[in-house]
Amino acid sequence: MKTVIEPKKQEWASLIKRPVMNLSEIYARVQPVMQAVQQEGDAALLRFTAQFDGVALQQIAVSEKEKAQAAGMLSNELKAAIEQAAANIRFFHSKQLTPAEVVETMPGVRCWRKSVGIERVGIYVPGGTAPLFSTVLMLAVPAQLAGCKEIVLCTPPQKDGTVHPAVLYSAQVAGVTQIFKAGGAQAIAAMTYGTESIPAVSKIFGPGNQYVTAAKMLAQQAGIPIDMPAGPSEVCVMADESANPTYVAADLLSQAEHGADSQVLLVATPDFNMPALQAELAEQLSRLPRNAMASAALENSTAVVLENIDDMLALVNDYAAEHLIISMNNATAIAEQIVNAGSVFIGHLSPESVGDYASGTNHTLPTNGYARMYSGVSVDSFVKKITYQQLTPEGLQAIAPTVIAMAEAEGLEAHANAVRVRM
Template sequence: MQVFRYPNPEDWAGITKRPALDSEQLTATVKDVLHRVKQEGDSALFGYTRQFDGVHLSALTVTREEIEAAVEMVPQNLKSAILQAASNIWKFHEAQKQQPEVVETMPGIRCWRQSTGIEKVGLYIPGGSAPLFSTLLMLGIPASIAGCREIVLCSPPNKSGKLDPAILFAASVVGINRIFKLGGVQAIAAMAFGTATVPKVYKIFGPGNQYVTAAKLLVQQHGLAIDMPAGPSEVAVFADGSANAGFIAADLLSQAEHGPDSQVLLVTTEENMVEKVLNAIQQQLSSLPRKEIALKALENSKLILLHDTTAAMALLNDYAAEHLILCTNDALALSEKVVNAGSVFIGHFSPESVGDYASGTNHTLPTNGYATAYSGVSLDSFVKKITFQQLSATGLQNIAGTITAMAEAEGLSAHARAVTIRTSSEEFAIQLKDLSRKL
């Protein structure tokens, strides 16, 4: 990790810049894959799976028999853990349901908003060296609660042409059975455009590397919705003198092991915390199975010493981390100063990994500074909110003058006529008479 002591505020943005691939080359590569999948369909999918995953598949679809066999392979202790996590995630997201509230804005004018599940959604679950079955719970559960009619799952196959058994068990817990052996950009393309095998969806969810993120951003140009630009994982930690250096090192490494393009950031106001954390990182790295991956991520990572908490929170809000951990005794009070973050972990005993797996909050979060404007995935991500209005004759009479005056001022006389043709009609007069008699 690079160490910066008391940098000037004008240097913060440069110091905390995220790692990035050559965007021009990346975009060109992704565009080519998207175009070929759109034009060639399944043929391109099989070809890219051979090229990128090194797997020769005879079919893209995961069969019921494969799902059942995989479920039997998952150890009972892991099944129990997944079920506990699923229960907590379900509780947290179920509580986000909202009943329609009818508002009478004027006498005779009733307006309300109602949530309707997006009919067809696609979930992308990273696989490879770290199959993220936890992400499937985070996406599949709110999709189910929202009432999405069709849920499509894509995840890259391993070298044996199989999906990780825990991913398939998690899918069975959530109730997803349209599952495809597809990873990377080709998976995003398949769900965006549809092929003979993979159905086209209306919105795509799920994290991934910079190629996957670029693919999601590009398919938006074809009218497809995405959850957010969720790219390589990141964490920022703020620590004062009350923090435990070992805890901090573990939190930083828990994100560094995600991938070589991840970034971790430590901000502290304590000079002696710098060496303590660096030493703890070295000690913990020696026993980390994904040590080489973590070391690559640490090359992109920063440790910043600042004079006081005010400066620290200003820098952290500018950085807008995906995950923000506050390791201080007054962490709850300090959390009120957070305005930009995907998810906040408060106090010495709130490790980020709890939110990754099982506390109940969603771990699909905005990265790369997008937390300044984006929220993490929630039940709202899987619904459309449709507004409704219903006017009685009295309601239309009450608002008619307002509408016609505004429409005429904008030069939109047909808008005004849509009101006056009704208020001057015989049906309108009859309705008003009927209403007056009832009153």
């Protein structure tokens, strides 16, 4: 992890620059997969699963028997942890549900807005190097709360052709209605176009590698909205002399172990104990099972030392991290000045891991600087807002002159007449 001390502001952009994907090359690989699934359906899915996952499947849908067996394959401790996390996520997200409020803009003119769940949503849960069953909870729980009637989950099979039991158990706890063994760009294509087994959905959610991300962008071009653009996972830690180097090292490594392309940024004051941090990183890294990935991520990571708190805030807000940890004195006050971040962790006892799993907030967050304009997943992500209005005779009488005058000024006589004939 390289350290840069008091860089000039004109150097900041290069310090916080994310890697740029070669989208043309990735699209060239993904588009034929998308087209094949659109044209061939299940046959293409089975072929790609054999080609990319090395698994010859007999059927794509997870059977009821497989779902029923999942609970017995997990320890009671893990099942209790999944249920506790689901309860916290459900409780936090339930507070995002708001009843329709009728507003009388003029006497007799009543307007309101109602949230209606998207009827069928698709959730993608990566397999790869780790079974991300926590993502099932983060996406399916708010979808269920939102009132989505169908929650379709796609996830790549393991080498034995099964889905990890923790994914299956989490899906049942969270209210997933259908589960399919399909991964990668082909799973996104299946949820976009539909196949004999997998129904087409109205919106697609979930993280994935660069091919999944490219497939989601192509799905968006095909008219299927997605949760947000996504890049590699990332964390930014702000630290001063009060920060514990052991904690900071653990926080940095918790993101670095996601993969070699994970983004790790430290923004520290000069009195932060940087030598102790470097020692802790080496010590903790040596004990990690995924140390090769974490080490590769750290090699491409940066620690920036800035004396001025305002400069630290400016740099952090410019970076717009997916996860931002504030390990500083007056952390709460500093957090109030954050305007660009996916999720903020305040103080020395708030590790990013709690948000990833069980505090209740959502871990599906904007990366790659998209926190400047995107929010993380919430109940709102799974609903559309429909507005309503209802007028009484008095209300129509009161508003008619305004509508008629405006319509006539725009040259839309039929609009004016639609009010006039009712008078």
